[in-house]
Amino acid sequence: MSWLTDRHWFAGAVLVYAASTLYAVFLWRKGFRRHEWTSYLLLLLGFLLNTAAMLKRGFLLHQCPVHNLYEATAFVSWGMVGAYLVLGLWPRLRFLGAFASPVLLGVGVFALMPSLDPPPGSQPDFAGGWPSLHAAAIMLAYGAFGLASVAALMYLTQEHDLKFHQLRAIFALLPPIQRLERISGGLVLAGFALLTLGLAASGHIPRPEGVVYWKDAKVLWSLLVWLLYLALLASRWRFAWLGRRFACGTVGAFAFVLLTFWGTNLLSTLHNR
Numbered sequence: 001m002s003w004l005t006d007r008h009w010f011a012g013a014v015l016v017y018a019a020s021t022l023y024a025v026f027l028w029r030k031g032f033r034r035h036e037w038t039s040y041l042l043l044l045l046g047f048l049l050n051t052a053a054m055l056k057r058g059f060l061l062h063q064c065p066v067h068n069l070y071e072a073t074a075f076v077s078w079g080m081v082g083a084y085l086v087l088g089l090w091p092r093l094r095f096l097g098a099f100a101s102p103v104l105l106g107v108g109v110f111a112l113m114p115s116l117d118p119p120p121g122s123q124p125d126f127a128g129g130w131p132s133l134h135a136a137a138i139m140l141a142y143g144a145f146g147l148a149s150v151a152a153l154m155y156l157t158q159e160h161d162l163k164f165h166q167l168r169a170i171f172a173l174l175p176p177i178q179r180l181e182r183i184s185g186g187l188v189l190a191g192f193a194l195l196t197l198g199l200a201a202s203g204h205i206p207r208p209e210g211v212v213y214w215k216d217a218k219v220l221w222s223l224l225v226w227l228l229y230l231a232l233l234a235s236r237w238r239f240a241w242l243g244r245r246f247a248c249g250t251v252g253a254f255a256f257v258l259l260t261f262w263g264t265n266l267l268s269t270l271h272n273r
Helices: 007-029 038-061 069-088 096-111 130-164 166-168 177-202 215-239 244-267
Strands: none
Touching: 007 038, 007 069, 007 096, 038 069, 038 096, 069 096, 069 177, 069 244, 096 130, 130 177, 130 244, 166 177, 177 215, 177 244, 215 244
C-alpha cells in the first residue's frame, strides 16, 4: 500500500462521499426521521480515508498540511465530516449526513483539481505546534459553519412548506423545524469559538522577515469572517434574530466564505508556498 499517495487516499474518500450522496437520494423516499446508520457508516469510512490522506501529506511535509488550496480544501472536508460524526452519535442528529454528503462531494471534487496542488517549493519555516493548532481550529470552524448552513437550508425548506403547503408540512420528511433551528445556532456558536481559538493561536506563529502580518490578504479576510459571524450571533442574542432571519444569515455567511476562501488564499503571502 506504500505506492498509494495522499491524493489516492483522498480520491477514495471522495468516492465514498459520492456513494453517500447517492444513498441520500433514496433517503428522501424513506424520510429523515429514522435513526439511519448506513449514511453514518459511509461517512465514517470517508473520514478515515480523508484522515489517511492528510496524515500521509503531513508526514511528507513534517507539519500540518494546509499550504495550498488542495490541502486546505481537504482539511475543510475533514473538519465537516468530523463534526458530523460527533453530532451523529445522537440519533436525532444523524439525518444531517444525508445533507452534508453532497456538500462534501462538491468540495472533494473541487480539491482534486490538479492546479490546486502545485509541486512543493520554498515556504516559511513555521516551527512549533502553534501553526498546527491554528490551522486545525480554523478548518474545524469552517466545517461547523458548513454543517450549520446545511441545517439552515433544511430549516428554510421546512418553513416554506409550513407557510405555503400546510398539508405537505404535516407529513414532511425533514426533521422538526425547532430542532433544525437549535442545531444551526449551536453549530454557528461552536464554529465561532473554534475560529476565535485559531486566530488567537496565529499570534504565536513566527513570521518571515519582510512580511507585514496585518497587511496579508488572508489575515484581513479571516478577521472579516470573524466579525461577520460575531455580528450574526450578536443579532441572534441582542435583536432576537431567530427563525428565517438567522437561517438566511447563516447560509449567506457560509456562501461568502466559500466564494472568497480560495481567492484570498491565492493572494496571501503567508499561506502560499
